[in-house]
Amino acid sequence: MKELQAIIGHLCGTASPSVLVTLTSVQGSSYRRPGARMLVTDAGDRIGSISGGCLEEDVVEHARQVAANNRPEVITYDTSAENDLVWGVGLGCHGVVKILLEPVQARPSWAQAVSKNLLAGEETQLEAIWDSNTGRLGTRLVEDPNGENASAKPGVFVDRIAPPPTLTVFGAGDDAQPLARIAQELGWRVTVADVRPAMATATRFPGCFALVLGPAEDLVGRSFPPPGSLAVVMTHHYRHDVPLLRSLLPLPLAFLGLLGPKRRSEKILADLAEGGLAITASMRSRFHAPVGLDLGADAPEEVALSIIAEMQATLSGRDARPLKDRQRPIHA
Numbered sequence: 497m498k499e500l501q502a503i504i505g506h507l508c509g510t511a512s513p514s515v516l517v518t519l520t521s522v523q524g525s526s527y528r529r530p531g532a533r534m535l536v537t538d539a540g541d542r543i544g545s546i547s548g549g550c551l552e553e554d555v556v557e558h559a560r561q562v563a564a565n566n567r568p569e570v571i572t573y574d575t576s577a578e579n580d581l582v583w584g585v586g587l588g589c590h591g592v593v594k595i596l597l598e599p600v601q602a603r604p605s606w607a608q609a610v611s612k613n614l615l616a617g618e619e620t621q622l623e624a625i626w627d628s629n630t631g632r633l634g635t636r637l638v639e640d641p642n643g644e645n646a647s648a649k650p651g652v653f654v655d656r657i658a659p660p661p662t663l664t665v666f667g668a669g670d671d672a673q674p675l676a677r678i679a680q681e682l683g684w685r686v687t688v689a690d691v692r693p694a695m696a697t698a699t700r701f702p703g704c705f706a707l708v709l710g711p712a713e714d715l716v717g718r719s720f721p722p723p724g725s726l727a728v729v730m731t732h733h734y735r736h737d738v739p740l741l742r743s744l745l746p747l748p749l750a751f752l753g754l755l756g757p758k759r760r761s762e763k764i765l766a767d768l769a770e771g772g773l774a775i776t777a778s779m780r781s782r783f784h785a786p787v788g789l790d791l792g793a794d795a796p797e798e799v800a801l802s803i804i805a806e807m808q809a810t811l812s813g814r815d816a817r818p819l820k821d822r823q824r825p826i827h828a
Contacts, residue, residue, distance in 0.1 A: 497660045497683030499544035501614065503535045507600065507607040512538040515559040516600045516635065519546045520570075520626040520653040524591030531655045535600075538563070546595060559597055568598040568633035570626050596626040598634045606637045610657060617659040617722065627651020660685050661811060662705075664721040666740050667731035668695035671755075674800040675728070676701050682804070684726075689715045691736060712736040716743035723748045726807050728787055730755040734764070742768055745779045751810045753787030753803060761785035789816055 507514065519532040527548035534544040534552065536559040545552060551573060562569050574592045600607075606622060613620045621638035625631045630651035638654060661684045665672050668690035676686045680703050689708035690696040696707045708719040712735070721727050727749055729740050737754065741764055744752055754761050769775050788802035789809075809816040819826060 498681065499683075500533060500610075500657065501660070501683050502543050503533055504607050504611050504614070506535060506537065506543055508603055508611050510537075511602045513563070513602060514538060514600050515562050516598050517546055517555055517559060518596045518598075518624045518626075518635065518653070519593060520596050520624050521594040522591055523593075526591045526593050530653050536560075536563075547593075551593075551595075555595065555597070562597045562599055566599050568596065570633065571595050571597065594626055596624055596633065596635075600635075604635075606635060609637055613657075614659055617662075619659065620657045622655045622657065624653045624655065625651060626653065661807075662722055662725035663687070663807070664689060664719050664725065664727045666690070666715060666719075666727065666729045666744075667736075667755075668692065668697075668700065669730065669732060671796040671799060672730055673700060674797040675730075675803060676704060678800050678804050680704070682808075687719050687721075689719045690731070691715070713739045713743075716740060716747075721747060721749060724750045726751045726753075726811075728753040728755065728803060728807075730787075732756075734760075738764055738767060741765075742771070742773055745773065745775070745783065749782055751807050752783050753806070754783070754785035755787055755799075755803075756785070758786055784810075 503516075515536040517534040517536065519526075519528055519530055522530055528546055532544070532546045534542055534546045534555070536542055536556055540556070542552065542556065546555065555571070558569060558571055572592065572594050610620045610622070622635055623638050624635045625633055627650060630649055663679045663684050664687045665676055666689050668688050672688060676688055679686045685705045687706040687708060688696050688701045688704050689710075691710065691712055693709055696709055698704075698707065701707060706719070708715060710718050712731070721744070727744055729737055729744070731737055731740070732755070741754065745768070754764070765775055784806060787806065788799060789806045791798065791802040791805070793799045793802045805816065
C-alpha cells in the first residue's frame with residue numbers, strides 16, 4: 497500500500513513523464529504478485545518494486561527504451577527452468593512473469609482518481625492491458641466496476657485497489673508511538689485518541705491522520721472507527737478502558753485489541769456484562785486480549801511489532817504460523 501501511495505503521489509504531483517512498470521501475470525512462483533508496481537521517473541529514480549530486487553536493474557534498462565520510444569512494451573522473464581542463470585539475474589523463483597512497461601504523462605486521470613478515492617476511503621478498479629490482441633496496452637480505469645468482469649479476458653489484469661487499513665489507537669503513551677509509526681510505515685491510516693492533551697500531539701505522533709481528544713466516554717464517538725477497521729486500547733488505565741470497550745465492542749470492527757494481562761481483560765468484560773452489556777460470541781471473536789502475537793516481546797517497539805503482526809494476520813485471514821509449517825502456497 498505504501499509504495500502505491502508513493503507512486504500515485506509522484507504521478508499527481510509532478511509535471512514530468514514517467515514509465516510505469518506493472519507485474520501483470522505470474523505462472524508458478526514469484527517474489528511479488530500481480531499488481532506490484534514500480535515507477536521509473538524521468539530522472540531515473542525508482543519508486544516501488546516488482547521483484548525482490550533481482551529484476552529491477554534489467555527492467556530499468558527497458559524503461560529507458562520505453563521512455564525514448566514513447567511506446568509501451570511487455571517483457572517476459574521465464575525462470576521455470578532449473579538453470580535460470582541464462583537470464584543473467586539468477587531469480588531462483590521457478591516461474592514465468594509478464595511485466596507491462598508504459599510511458600505515463602504527468603497527472604494521468606486514473607492516478608488522480610486513485611488519489612481521490614484513497615482519501616475518501618473508497619475502492620478503485622484499474623485494468624492493465626498487457627496483450628495487444630485485447631486492446632491498447634496500458635493502464636486505465638475500469639469504467640463499469642459492476643459490469644462484465646474484465647479480469648476474465650485474456651491479456652487483462654484487473655486490480656481492485658482498496659483504501660488503506662484504518663487503525664485507531666486509544667492511548668497516546670510512549671508505547672503507542674512505535675505502534676503508530678510502524679502502522680504508518682505500512683501505509684495505514686492512523687488515528688490516535690487520548691484524554692490527555694499533552695500526550696496526543698503532532699510532535700509525538702507525526703504524520704497521523706487525526707489526533708482526537710476528549711473524555712474516555714466520548715473518544716470512540718469522536719474518533720469514529722469505521723466498520724472493518726482496526727482498533728487497539730492501550731491507555732493503561734482501567735477507568736478509561738472500561739468506557740472505551742463499552743463503546744467499541746458492539747462496533748463491526750475487523751480487530752479490537754486490548755493491552756494487558758488476560759485476567760485484567762476478563763475482569764473488564766465481566767464488569768461490562770454486569771453493567772448490562774451483552775457480550776456476544778461475535779464480540780469475543782474479534783476481541784484480542786492480550787493483544788499481540790507471542791514473540792517474546794518486551795520493549796515498546798517489540799510489543800508494537802507483535803500487535804501489528806497479529807493485525808496483519810487478521811486482515812489477511814492467516815493464522816500467523818511460521819511459513820515453514822505452511823503446507824499450501826504462500827500466495828493465494
